Amino acid sequence: MNNNLNFTLVNFKDHSGYVEYYDDCPACGWEVWENLYLTDLVVDGQAIGKAYSCFEYQDWAIFLDLQSDHEAPQDQPEVNFTLDGATWYSVYYDGYSTNVTKRVDMNGRPREDVPEDSPEYTEIIKAYDRLTALVEDAAAKEPPKKA
Numbered sequence: 001m002n003n004n005l006n007f008t009l010v011n012f013k014d015h016s017g018y019v020e021y022y023d024d025c026p027a028c029g030w031e032v033w034e035n036l037y038l039t040d041l042v043v044d045g046q047a048i049g050k051a052y053s054c055f056e057y058q059d060w061a062i063f064l065d066l067q068s069d070h071e072a073p074q075d076q077p078e079v080n081f082t083l084d085g086a087t088w089y090s091v092y093y094d095g096y097s098t099n100v101t102k103r104v105d106m107n108g109r110p111r112e113d114v115p116e117d118s119p120e121y122t123e124i125i126k127a128y129d130r131l132t133a134l135v136e137d138a139a140a141k142e143p144p145k146k147a
Contacts, residue, residue: 004043004048004083005126005127005130006043007041007042007043007048007049007083007130007131007134008041008042008043008134009039009040009041009042009051009134009135009138010039010040010041010042010047011039011040012037012038012039012135012138012139013037013038013039014035014036014037014138014139015036015037015038015054015058015060015061016034016035016036016037016139017034017036034053034076034077035053035135035136035138035139036053036054036055036058036061036077037051037052037053037135037138037139038050038051038052038060038064038066039051039052039135039138041081041082041083041131048083048084048085049081049082049083049084049085050081050082050085050106051079051080051081051082051131051135052064052066052079052080052081053077053078053079053080053135054066054077054078054080055077055078065107066080066106066107076092076093077092078090078091078092079091079092079128079131079132080106081127081128081131082106083127086104086105087102087103087104088102088103088104088105088106088108089101089102089114089124089127089128090102090103090111091124091125091128097116098116098125099113100113100114100116100121100124100125101113101114102114102124
């Protein structure tokens with residue numbers, strides 16, 4: 001994995017919205033703010049990779065053929081990124097732990113699990129944390145609330 005975490009976002013396309021999550025029943029529902037996006041990752045003016053986040057059912061993600069591996073609407077969006085253009089990592093929270101998988105290209109199958117106790121997992125999470133912070137800054141504007 002390319003360990004250069006000095007990447008910035010370029011060509012950021014924000015697809016954010018309020019998304020309702022339910023915990024086993026509608027009576028347990030809550031609203032959370034999510035940033036769904038597609039962006040280039042750049043270091044010193046050179047594109048080093050891409051990142052995107054989506055639910056399986058987002059129209060823009062389906063149009064771009066960016067599907068996630070988990071389909072349940074209550075799941076958090078899956079974050080996908082590459083820092084070298086070849087190996088793609090997916091990070092998602094399943095309600096109990098943060099899961100990481102890797103694959104050979106953006107839509108590659110099958111995906112290989114990255115063990116939580118591995119050095120690779122630690123490096124991926126560092127890149128994920130950096131990406132998450134940049135996305136939160138870039139997508140700070142909230143959409144209008146539902147009437």
